[in-house]
Amino acid sequence: LAVKGVQALSPYQPGKPISELARELGLNPSEIIKLASNENPLGPSEKAVAAVEHALTDLCLYPDGNGFELKQKLSARLGVGADQITLGNGSNDVLEVIARCFAGSDSEVVFSQYAFAVYPLVTQAIGATPVTVPAKDWGHDLDAMAAAVTEHTRLVFVANPNNPTGTVHDADAIEAFLGKIPEDVLVVLDEAYCEYMTGKKDPDGVALLNRFPNLIVCRTFSKAWGLAGLRVGYSLSSPAIADILNRVRQPFNVSSVALAAATAVLDDEDYLQRSRAANAAGLKQLEEAFDQMGLRYIPSSGNFIAVEVGPQAMGVYQALLAHGVIVRPIAGYGMPNHLRVTVGLPAENEHFIDALSKALAAAG
Ligand code: PMP
Numbered sequence: 195l196a197v198k199g200v201q202a203l204s205p206y207q208p209g210k211p212i213s214e215l216a217r218e219l220g221l222n223p224s225e226i227i228k229l230a231s232n233e234n235p236l237g238p239s240e241k242a243v244a245a246v247e248h249a250l251t252d253l254c255l256y257p258d259g260n261g262f263e264l265k266q267k268l269s270a271r272l273g274v275g276a277d278q279i280t281l282g283n284g285s286n287d288v289l290e291v292i293a294r295c296f297a298g299s300d301s302e303v304v305f306s307q308y309a310f311a312v313y314p315l316v317t318q319a320i321g322a323t324p325v326t327v328p329a330k331d332w333g334h335d336l337d338a339m340a341a342a343v344t345e346h347t348r349l350v351f352v353a354n355p356n357n358p359t360g361t362v363h364d365a366d367a368i369e370a371f372l373g374k375i376p377e378d379v380l381v382v383l384d385e386a387y388c389e390y391m392t393g394k395k396d397p398d399g400v401a402l403l404n405r406f407p408n409l410i411v412c413r414t415f416s417k418a419w420g421l422a423g424l425r426v427g428y429s430l431s432s433p434a435i436a437d438i439l440n441r442v443r444q445p446f447n448v449s450s451v452a453l454a455a456a457t458a459v460l461d462d463e464d465y466l467q468r469s470r471a472a473n474a475a476g477l478k479q480l481e482e483a484f485d486q487m488g489l490r491y492i493p494s495s496g497n498f499i500a501v502e503v504g505p506q507a508m509g510v511y512q513a514l515l516a517h518g519v520i521v522r523p524i525a526g527y528g529m530p531n532h533l534r535v536t537v538g539l540p541a542e543n544e545h546f547i548d549a550l551s552k553a554l555a556a557a558g
Pocket residue numbers: 232283284285286287310353355356357384386413414415416422425426427
């Protein structure tokens with residue numbers, strides 16, 4: 195019954211839930227370590243939790259459909275107009291609304307091999323033609339992506355940093371790329387992991403918005419801000435694009451509780467800094483362990499890392515599960531030899547590394 199594009203799509207594969215594995219192993223959920231969904235290992239910000247508790251008294255009311263307060267805060271923080279912001283139920287929601295607004299069944303949508311799984315999903319769901327451009331050194335080949343744009347292309351998705359590879363392009367490369375894309379083709383620069391970037395020339399799509407009216411930057415509260423469960427993301431664009439997105443999104447797509455938490459967490463700079471510091475330390479811990487074990491990995495700018503464990507990756511994944519550790523197999527992304535591991539707390543990383551050594555030894 196479904197239309198052609200919908201029939202062709204493979205569903206998004208989330209990480210295995212903790213409760214499911216705990217049941218299977220007969221363990222307490224607190225004994226399971228989940229490093230599979232790029233969640234923030236610190237737990238939520240106390241300021242966000244307090245705001246949620248406060249917001250509970252208004253559960254019987256619809257949320258502010260325009261997200262006024264959150265947009266004011268974002269606007270002040272990022273130096274953009276509130277009329278440039280579109281809020282979403284997670285940034286996945288915004289990605290989907292963008293596809294629905296700007297592409298159709300006669301359109302081509304360009305993205306990279308190994309790019310975030312939601313791009314092909316939203317493309318196929320609207321019956322558009324996905325154009326997958328081969329990756330270069332696991333990352334986006336921006337020149338090849340620009341060259342793949344045809345008169346039928348309406349959208350180009352660039353994840354920077356990319357999930358699941360963790361690869362990133364610097365500000366100059368992104369700017370040069372945008373310079374090659376025709377103005378009537380929209381570029382979605384997905385910066386879900388941008389808060390983890392610590393280099394001198396971190397990409398910052400926001401700084402490019404004025405120069406490129408066809409640019410949409412997407413960000414999220416799910417990662418460094420630690421609110422994945424509440425689902426809040428947003429896009430930044432020209433006011434004209436935001437106006438269109440805001441017409442099409444669901445009128446109350448972000449819940450009152452989510453709005454309250456996101457608004458409050460923006461005042462918790464300490465939480466953000468702790469997220470960044472913990473991630474940098476955890477990445478280092480994992481990289482050093484992989485080096486010692488002689489495992490190759492893709493250097494990452496996100497809160498996760500793709501490690502090469504060989505053709506037996508599925509077996510290693512299963513063995514890790516048996517040790518109570520959930521990571522993410524990424525064969526579905528075309529990376530059957532890698533596992534993607536989210537950066538955890540030091541003890542979680544340690545536990546994972548220990549389980550990985552045993553799993554690899556058992557796999558021979
Ligand atoms: N973009 C990228 C590159 C991601 O990895 C993710 C999360 N997996 C998202 C967007 C969506 O995040 P959310 O919907 O939680 O905002």
